[in-house]
Amino acid sequence: MTTLDLQPKAQHTDSDDAIRVDHFIRGRVITGGAVHYYSRDLGVEFATPEILLDELVTPRSELPPLLDVPTEEIIDFLVACGERLVLEDNVYLQEALEHIVATNPLPRRVVENLFRVARNRLTKEALWCSVETSFANPLALDGWVERVDFAGQHGALRAFPSRMIHMMAGNSPTGCISSIADGALVKAINVFKMPSSDPFTCVAMLRTMAEVDPDHPVVRSMSAVYWRGGDERIERTLYRPQYFDKIVAWGGGDAINNVIKYLGPGLQLVSFDPKTSISMIGPEGFESGAVIEEVAEAAATDVTVFNQEACLASRFIFVEGEREGIEKFCARLQERLGVDRQTASEVAHPLPVDTREEITMLQVMDDDCMVWGKPDGRGLVLLTSDPVEFHPSSKTANVVHVASLDDAVRFVNVATQTIGMYPPERKSAMRDRLASAGAQRVVRLGGAATHVAGGAHDAMFPLQHFVHWMSDEDA
Amino acid sequence: MGGAVERLTKLVRSEDRFAIPYSELRQAQAEAMNERFEERGDRIKLLAFRAKEAGTTEIRGREDMVPLLFPHTAYKSYPESFLSEQKWDRLGKWLGTVSPYPICDIETSEVKDIDDWIDRLSAKGHYVSCTSGTTGKSAMLIAADRDMEWSRVDTVGVFSWGSGVEPERDRRMFGVAPIADVPKNVTIRDAQLAAFGDPRFAPFRLPVPPITVGQLTNMVVLRKAIVDGTARPDEIAQFEATSKERAETLERAYVISAESLVAARANKLFISGMWNALHQVATLVREMGYGAKDFHPDNCIYVGGGLKRAQLPPDYQEFVHETFNIPANRKFQNYSMQELNSGMPRCQKGGRYHVPPWMVPFVLNEDGDELLPHDGGEIEGRAAFFDLALDGRWGGVITGDKISLDVNPCLCGNAGPSIRDDIMRYADLDGDDKIGCAGTVDAYVRGLS
Numbered sequence: 001m002t003t004l005d006l007q008p009k010a011q012h013t014d015s016d017d018a019i020r021v022d023h024f025i026r027g028r029v030i031t032g033g034a035v036h037y038y039s040r041d042l043g044v045e046f047a048t049p050e051i052l053l054d055e056l057v058t059p060r061s062e063l064p065p066l067l068d069v070p071t072e073e074i075i076d077f078l079v080a081c082g083e084r085l086v087l088e089d090n091v092y093l094q095e096a097l098e099h100i101v102a103t104n105p106l107p108r109r110v111v112e113n114l115f116r117v118a119r120n121r122l123t124k125e126a127l128w129c130s131v132e133t134s135f136a137n138p139l140a141l142d143g144w145v146e147r148v149d150f151a152g153q154h155g156a157l158r159a160f161p162s163r164m165i166h167m168m169a170g171n172s173p174t175g176c177i178s179s180i181a182d183g184a185l186v187k188a189i190n191v192f193k194m195p196s197s198d199p200f201t202c203v204a205m206l207r208t209m210a211e212v213d214p215d216h217p218v219v220r221s222m223s224a225v226y227w228r229g230g231d232e233r234i235e236r237t238l239y240r241p242q243y244f245d246k247i248v249a250w251g252g253g254d255a256i257n258n259v260i261k262y263l264g265p266g267l268q269l270v271s272f273d274p275k276t277s278i279s280m281i282g283p284e285g286f287e288s289g290a291v292i293e294e295v296a297e298a299a300a301t302d303v304t305v306f307n308q309e310a311c312l313a314s315r316f317i318f319v320e321g322e323r324e325g326i327e328k329f330c331a332r333l334q335e336r337l338g339v340d341r342q343t344a345s346e347v348a349h350p351l352p353v354d355t356r357e358e359i360t361m362l363q364v365m366d367d368d369c370m371v372w373g374k375p376d377g378r379g380l381v382l383l384t385s386d387p388v389e390f391h392p393s394s395k396t397a398n399v400v401h402v403a404s405l406d407d408a409v410r411f412v413n414v415a416t417q418t419i420g421m422y423p424p425e426r427k428s429a430m431r432d433r434l435a436s437a438g439a440q441r442v443v444r445l446g447g448a449a450t451h452v453a454g455g456a457h458d459a460m461f462p463l464q465h466f467v468h469w470m471s472d473e474d475a
Numbered sequence: 476m477g478g479a480v481e482r483l484t485k486l487v488r489s490e491d492r493f494a495i496p497y498s499e500l501r502q503a504q505a506e507a508m509n510e511r512f513e514e515r516g517d518r519i520k521l522l523a524f525r526a527k528e529a530g531t532t533e534i535r536g537r538e539d540m541v542p543l544l545f546p547h548t549a550y551k552s553y554p555e556s557f558l559s560e561q562k563w564d565r566l567g568k569w570l571g572t573v574s575p576y577p578i579c580d581i582e583t584s585e586v587k588d589i590d591d592w593i594d595r596l597s598a599k600g601h602y603v604s605c606t607s608g609t610t611g612k613s614a615m616l617i618a619a620d621r622d623m624e625w626s627r628v629d630t631v632g633v634f635s636w637g638s639g640v641e642p643e644r645d646r647r648m649f650g651v652a653p654i655a656d657v658p659k660n661v662t663i664r665d666a667q668l669a670a671f672g673d674p675r676f677a678p679f680r681l682p683v684p685p686i687t688v689g690q691l692t693n694m695v696v697l698r699k700a701i702v703d704g705t706a707r708p709d710e711i712a713q714f715e716a717t718s719k720e721r722a723e724t725l726e727r728a729y730v731i732s733a734e735s736l737v738a739a740r741a742n743k744l745f746i747s748g749m750w751n752a753l754h755q756v757a758t759l760v761r762e763m764g765y766g767a768k769d770f771h772p773d774n775c776i777y778v779g780g781g782l783k784r785a786q787l788p789p790d791y792q793e794f795v796h797e798t799f800n801i802p803a804n805r806k807f808q809n810y811s812m813q814e815l816n817s818g819m820p821r822c823q824k825g826g827r828y829h830v831p832p833w834m835v836p837f838v839l840n841e842d843g844d845e846l847l848p849h850d851g852g853e854i855e856g857r858a859a860f861f862d863l864a865l866d867g868r869w870g871g872v873i874t875g876d877k878i879s880l881d882v883n884p885c886l887c888g889n890a891g892p893s894i895r896d897d898i899m900r901y902a903d904l905d906g907d908d909k910i911g912c913a914g915t916v917d918a919y920v921r922g923l924s
């Protein structure tokens with residue numbers, strides 16, 4: 001859906017209908033509705049307090065508040081905060097939920113479900129796992145780690161906290177919980193720039209933390225604000241190496257191009273690039289009605305994540321095998337796409353007009369394209385022999401019939417994130433070629449949204465990039 | 476052609492064509508749209524598909540037409556691989572879904588490139604134009620002989636009405652914009668020359684090699700190859716070198732244009748171009764030390780197209796008008812688009828674009844699927860039109876523009892519908908604040924110049 005933004009710049013108005021967005025500055029909640037905006041996705045008006053730029057920057061003369069807090073204590077605090085993330089008891093989350101459903105395309109029930117499982121990210125095991133897979137010696141987070149090189153020279157290393165701006169993604173409301181946890185684990189000074197489709201959850205989360213302990217150094221290391229992405233007055237001023245070391249950004253296109261302008265010596269970009277995910281199914285998947293049933297359900301699980309708003313949601317399904325079984329699979333897949341799930345609703349938003357136009361054209365040209373369903377957000381399957389050129393969205397799967405899955409590798413590129421594979425045994429035969437083509441993750445079909453804890457994200461271990469490696473040397 | 480279509484299109488030669496109140500047009504326009512639907516309903520495949528989906532069997536009023544209007548993106552709905560992999564028969568088949576006339580069989584095995592293919596189509600009476608693909612995919616628009624004939628008449632009428640310049644063949648013609656060498660543009664240029672050009676002078680045309688559809692779509696093809704990961708570094712370097720060369724040729728051509736204009740300053744001129752080119756040439760003329768005082772006091776100017784995202788100073792129009800001494804009553808603006816075949820000239824007195832009787836205006840909601848209620852006065856929304864004059868493709872188009880349409884009389888005294896001079900593109904209005912982790916490989920293709 002396109003949204004007309006009548007006022008692309010911030011506006012000072014007195015409208016009372018606007019949803020109030022609070023800011024959070026190092027432990028303090030800032031209220032006020034002086035500046036009005038419209039959300040990007042649904043065009044909803046909201047009002048934020050004025051941003052006082054000086055408050056967002058911690059002078060380098062001040063040591064980071066978390067510097068001397070042991071990782072163990074930080075993790076205990078995060079776990080205590082996680083325990084408060086119970087939607088039924090947490091007024092901040094309840095309030096955020098009410099607002100998000102107005103500004104975000106995700107259906108209410110999906111957001112509720114996301115809030116219900118959010119606490120799983122803040123368990124002791126998960127947090128330690130992420131620290132231990134990222135750092136060869138996690139003690140470097142808590143102090144100076146002595147080392148001796150091959151020539152017997154002594155030195156010490158510390159993963160020193162950095163100063164970061166996180167440009168948050170708008171498609172997953174609880175994504176901010178991981179960002180907050182990451183920022184805390186590396187003890188950074190963090191400014192979270194919230195997205196217009198959800199300028200609420202991050203502050204709700206931080207307020208929950210402040211309730212646990214308003215003076216905790218984790219709380220004093222966090223600020224969350226909204227400004228319209230690309231606002232020069234703010235970005236030209238803030239994005240300087242004197243104030244920040246890293247900009248952590250999600251997405252591509254204008255969102256990244258705005259940031260790139262300000263990069264230079266001393267100011268680094270850690271980017272989580274925009275991604276497309278796919279599936280690959282071998283002939284084994286179409287051998288019997290029972291297998292087709294199982295494979296269609298697994299494929300539908302991967303396609304529908306966040307109503308296909310997520311990067312790990314599959315969009316293209318490359319299939320090898322007998323036509324008859326494949327067509328049965330397509331029919332069944334279409335039915336399974338229309339099912340209400342934990343992170344997907346029965347009906348997603350209808351497809352954009354230009355995409356609908358291309359789909360119509362595929363049908364009108366009466367080619368070998370076969371279609372199950374309609375572009376109405378209830379699930380659509382297009383069976384073709386080449387991938388379609390538009391971006392399948394709103395629960396749309398393009399099933400591409402190839403002679404061999406080996407032929408599908410050429411459609412894997414630098415934007416390919418997750419590849420769901422059936423049967424899973426095919427993974428090991430293909431993973432090197434998939435990586436060489438640019439892919440980042442290969443999983444069992446149906447497992448796109450489940451993770452082995454502590455794994456890489458976007459072909460890197462982000463926490464390693466979030467620290468300032470300081471070296472003390474006696475050579 | 477049915478009776479109502481004929482009655483309305485015949486008005487192209489009427490002096491008072493913009494004076495007919497909308498209330499008097501409404502019924503005739505509905506009848507005419509129905510005639511078009513009856514003639515074309517089965518012949519244009521895409522239309523037949525849409526009519527079936529919507530269950531439309533008859534057009535009784537504008538509401539019935541809304542589901543049958545083609546979004547302007549319909550003309551971009553071909554897969555780009557048809558271009559990049561030179562699948563001419565497939566592209567031909569695609570054109571066949573939007574054309575009321577069957578695309579004759581063309582031997583495609585020996586087609587050299589897209590320009591060659593388009594030439595072969597032209598020889599069979601299918602005229603293919605395409606929009607520049609600098610910001611994305613090119614629209615491919617097919618037209619028929621009658622559309623070329625119509626353009627010839629309409630372009631002269633539109634300019635004459637909007638600028639007050641009579642077609643008296645008394646002007647020295649200057650075309651200073653790099654214009655794509657597509658049938659519609661060539662037809663318009665020739666028609667203007669025949670109507671306004673002083674036969675004593677050869678017309679001046681910007682001295683650059685013809686810009687062909689092949690050139691316009693080159694970038695699209697290369698972009699696709701980059702996306703697929705098949706573009707070789709040499710190809711990219713070659714493309715960039717060619718672009719640079721073309722840009723230099725264009726710079727030199729602007730200098731020659733400026734010098735030629737200065738040399739012809741005593742003559743009564745008809746200057747045509749797009750704002751960006753006109754502004755550059757005007758700047759050069761000023762730098763040479765010439766301006767309003769040096770040029771003929773009855774010059775006129777024909778501007779085609781919008782700004783196309785060119786960055787110009789806010790006073791660019793005044794600057795161009797002043798440079799060439801264009802009198803206030805000769806300032807001309809026209810609202811139209813490649814997807815339609817008729818123009819809507821701006822009046823001098825009211826400063827509004829006037830919709831001719833053979834163009835049925837629609838103001839839709841932003842999504843373009845609902846007609847907004849319009850009981851009088853001015854309303855704002857997404858513009859759509861049905862151009863009853865269009866023959867070689869369907870006349871109903873939903874545009875990318877946001878307009879304000881008024882059905883009350885304009886200040887200039889004309890009673891027909893008119894559009895306020897503040898048209899915006901929805902694409903330019905959209906914010907750029909969207910951040911998400913999902914995206915395509917398009918974000919990984921660095922810009923080509």
